[in-house]
Amino acid sequence: MGLINYNIEKYSPQQLVVIPLVLFAISLVVIAFTMLATGMPVTPGIDFSGGTAVTIITTDSSEQLQTTFAGYPLSEISDMNNGKFLKFGTMDDARYQSLSQLISEKYPDAKIDQIGESFGKSLQSQAALALLISFIGMAIVVFLSFRTFVPSVAVVLSALADMVMTAAVMNIVGITLSLGTTAALLMLIGYSVDSDILLTNRVLKRQGKLNDKLMGAFHTGMIMTSTTLAAVTALFVVSWFGSVQILMEISAVLLIGLVADMLNTWLTNVGILKWYVLKGGGK
Amino acid sequence: MNQNELKALVSDWRVATLIILILLSVVAIYPHFDENGNVTTNLQYGLDLQHGAWIQLEFKGEVVGFTTDEPVDTFIANLSKAADAEVVRIDETHLEIRKSYTQAELEPFFTTAGGRISSYSPGVSKATADDVKLILENKINAIGTKDAKVNTLTGLNNVARYVRVEMAGVDMKEAQEIVGKQGKFEIRVQTTGNSTEHVISGDSITTVQMPSQSPPGSDKWGVSFALSEDGATAFQEAAIKYGATADPANHYLLMILDNKTVYSAPLSEELAGQLQTQKIRQLYASTGAGKTGSTQATELEIHLRAGALPVDVSIAGSGGMSAPLGERYKTMAVLAGILALITVGFVIYYRYREPGIVLPMILINTSELVILLGFISLIRFQMDLPTIAGLVAVVGTGIDQLVIITDEILHEGKVPSPNLYLKRLARALGIIVAAAATVVIAMVPLALMDLSTLKGFAIITIMGVLVGVIITRPAYGRIIMQILSK
Numbered sequence: 001m002g003l004i005n006y007n008i009e010k011y012s013p014q015q016l017v018v019i020p021l022v023l024f025a026i027s028l029v030v031i032a033f034t035m036l037a038t039g040m041p042v043t044p045g046i047d048f049s050g051g052t053a054v055t056i057i058t059t060d061s062s063e064q065l066q067t068t069f070a071g072y073p074l075s076e077i078s079d080m081n082n083g084k085f086l087k088f089g090t091m092d093d094a095r096y097q098s099l100s101q102l103i104s105e106k107y108p109d110a111k112i113d114q115i116g117e118s119f120g121k122s123l124q125s126q127a128a129l130a131l132l133i134s135f136i137g138m139a140i141v142v143f144l145s146f147r148t149f150v151p152s153v154a155v156v157l158s159a160l161a162d163m164v165m166t167a168a169v170m171n172i173v174g175i176t177l178s179l180g181t182t183a184a185l186l187m188l189i190g191y192s193v194d195s196d197i198l199l200t201n202r203v204l205k206r207q208g209k210l211n212d213k214l215m216g217a218f219h220t221g222m223i224m225t226s227t228t229l230a231a232v233t234a235l236f237v238v239s240w241f242g243s244v245q246i247l248m249e250i251s252a253v254l255l256i257g258l259v260a261d262m263l264n265t266w267l268t269n270v271g272i273l274k275w276y277v278l279k280g281g282g283k
Numbered sequence: 284m285n286q287n288e289l290k291a292l293v294s295d296w297r298v299a300t301l302i303i304l305i306l307l308s309v310v311a312i313y314p315h316f317d318e319n320g321n322v323t324t325n326l327q328y329g330l331d332l333q334h335g336a337w338i339q340l341e342f343k344g345e346v347v348g349f350t351t352d353e354p355v356d357t358f359i360a361n362l363s364k365a366a367d368a369e370v371v372r373i374d375e376t377h378l379e380i381r382k383s384y385t386q387a388e389l390e391p392f393f394t395t396a397g398g399r400i401s402s403y404s405p406g407v408s409k410a411t412a413d414d415v416k417l418i419l420e421n422k423i424n425a426i427g428t429k430d431a432k433v434n435t436l437t438g439l440n441n442v443a444r445y446v447r448v449e450m451a452g453v454d455m456k457e458a459q460e461i462v463g464k465q466g467k468f469e470i471r472v473q474t475t476g477n478s479t480e481h482v483i484s485g486d487s488i489t490t491v492q493m494p495s496q497s498p499p500g501s502d503k504w505g506v507s508f509a510l511s512e513d514g515a516t517a518f519q520e521a522a523i524k525y526g527a528t529a530d531p532a533n534h535y536l537l538m539i540l541d542n543k544t545v546y547s548a549p550l551s552e553e554l555a556g557q558l559q560t561q562k563i564r565q566l567y568a569s570t571g572a573g574k575t576g577s578t579q580a581t582e583l584e585i586h587l588r589a590g591a592l593p594v595d596v597s598i599a600g601s602g603g604m605s606a607p608l609g610e611r612y613k614t615m616a617v618l619a620g621i622l623a624l625i626t627v628g629f630v631i632y633y634r635y636r637e638p639g640i641v642l643p644m645i646l647i648n649t650s651e652l653v654i655l656l657g658f659i660s661l662i663r664f665q666m667d668l669p670t671i672a673g674l675v676a677v678v679g680t681g682i683d684q685l686v687i688i689t690d691e692i693l694h695e696g697k698v699p700s701p702n703l704y705l706k707r708l709a710r711a712l713g714i715i716v717a718a719a720a721t722v723v724i725a726m727v728p729l730a731l732m733d734l735s736t737l738k739g740f741a742i743i744t745i746m747g748v749l750v751g752v753i754i755t756r757p758a759y760g761r762i763i764m765q766i767l768s769k
Binding site for chain 1: 331339341438444445454455456598599600601602603604605606607608611612614615616618619622623625626627629630631634668669671672673675676678679680682683686687690710713714717718720721722723724725726727728729732736737740741744
């Protein structure tokens with residue numbers, strides 16, 4: 001592929017890891033701030049904090065909607081291609097009944113989802129547990145398949161950096177943590193190590209010059225990530241066009257994660273691996 | 284490729300398995316025209332892709348581990364009195380308290396009754412949750428809604444905190460009415476021939492116990508229930524008036540729920556004798572011996588409750604989807620799938636510029652989707668939006684692994700000898716298996732936990748990876764060898 005001309009040979013391991021290291025540090029700061037503000041690494045959405053989400057197909061302006069729902073705790077109106085996505089804070093059952101009555105009268109084609117506060121809270125800990133177990137499981141598989149310390153640590157570190165950077169970008173662009181985006185993060189844990197495993201495998205198990213092996217792995221790895229990027233971009237475009245909120249969020253998180261993955265595989269992981277081989281490991 | 288080569292290729296077991304599975308999947312998906320001439324399939328959709336409503340209920344109760352120096356039965360009776368709640372023993376060390384209390388609120392009750400709390404989790408036992416599930420299913424079936432699903436969300440500690448009801452084709456308001464609806468229950472007594480008379484109605488029944496054996500430890504099952512003071516009076520009067528006490532064999536008692544007879548039996552000799560002289564508040568309806576008796580007892584318990592749940596619930600969440608929006612999301616999902624395949628095809632073509640490689644890749648990728656959809660139809664899984672995102676990700680990463688195989692085999696730009704070919708294919712499969720294992724491991728916690736709607740998504744993603752590794756990748760390895768060796 002002639003589009004990207006990236007010569008890993010030119011850079012020392014230290015030079016390779018410096019950019020991701022800086023980004024990693026910035027991401028940690030962003031996450032720390034979010035933690036302080038919300039108690040979670042990514043701002044929790046309605047699925048985890050409780051509230052009501054409403055999707056309507058309408059040409060009404062935000063101001064009109066503000067007036068319509070004046071009596072309810074409307075917290076956010078976001079534009080979609082040909083509709084609006086509304087978020088309400090938590091309310092008691094009677095209030096909610098009257099809201100759903102109002103919506104079904106004015107906007108019969110709506111989608112409504114209401115999550116109670118306590119249910120949301122109970123999901124929080126489970127989601128955190130799921131992410132933690134997934135990550136540990138992934139690390140175990142990586143260690144089992146390479147059985148050497150430094151290269152395995154490199155892969156796990158790259159995956160960790162993927163997650164941390166993705167979480168930070170989610171906070172910056174305002175994507176909240178929902179059941180859908182949790183699913184996306186779990187997918188990233190699984191899929192982001194694909195290219196790291198390919199890279200490590202080529203470098204450690206193949207014969208030949210290090211730089212040739214790195215370049216070969218880079219060619220294959222880039223095409224791998226770009227096919228996934230292509231599929232996810234297609235999903236993003238269609239869901240934006242069709243205003244499918246949850247698919248839009250999932251695909252956005254996957255896109256962010258895949259870009260972070262490219263960065264971490266071809267800078268972080270390559271850097272550590274190169275250092276390891278140059279100092280005599282892997283022989 | 285000549286005919287002989289094609290024959291050899293198709294009769295290779297890897298390729299043959301793939302072809303057979305694709306055919307089976309198409310049968311399972313069963314695309315056909317419905318009566319309106321629209322294309323339809325066997326695929327089932329979740330409530331974000333079709334008209335319907337869901338309600339999630341939270342159980343008002345908790346499962347508490349306990350220790351006590353008192354005799355256990357006395358302790359439970361005292362605790363029940365202190366907490367003013369029904370207390371059910373689940374196993375040696377755990378109780379279910381059917382009223383919502385925090386651990387701090389429970390402490391004094393336990394002290395009063397002479398025991399200590401060793402663990403606390405909000406929710407009810409799996410058995411009670413299953414009971415609730417049955418009751419809700421019965422109610423929904425009585426309405427005749429066909430596409431309904433009731434799932435209890437049970438945690439890893441076997442305590443269920445929520446139950447989720449999903450109904451296709453109804454609005455949120457209707458759904459809430461159905462779930463909240465009480466059945467009309469009455470007991471009638473046979474007078475002469477086929478005619479019967481009303482004895483008491485459902486509101487005279489004050490408590491219903493869980494199925495039990497009578498005598499205890501035998502295999503004879505039944506349900507005991509209690510009548511109110513007035514109910515017991517009415518019961519005694521009717522039994523005497525219509526001759527059920529004097530001649531029980533010819534005066535059956537009938538229990539009727541929503542105009543359907545759910546139980547019918549004569550008074551026992553013993554009970555008939557007692558009723559002559561006194562009112563009886565505690566009654567026992569026996570259902571017979573063995574497995575049948577026990578199943579019928581469970582059903583009878585539910586009927587006696589007439590749709591009331593054994594434990595109080597509150598609404599923890601609810602939602603609804605309109606028909607037009609569901610249709611639109613469905614169209615978008617199909618569009619996303621097709622567009623994903625096409626863009627992936629372009630990227631691959633850009634890389635290899637060789638239709639002989641690109642075409643098999645895309646075909647293998649598509650076949651993977653078809654097999655997965657076949658599996659989804661077969662297990663009647665309800666596809667929802669996260670699952671569709673998972674399927675699109677399968678398309679993207681499926682191609683990845685085909686790229687690994689192709690590049691590994693084409694290493695150094697030369698087509699290898701068969702021997703070297705197999706060695707390289709094995710190495711490629713090694714990388715793929717490691718990558719696949721990480722995805723499976725990452726999804727396992729979700730598949731085991733009841734994280735609301737994400738369980739299905741995790742199962743489908745794991746299936747996608749397995750189908751890829753076990754079936755389509757080996758077949759691709761065989762096909763690409765045939766093409767490259769020309």
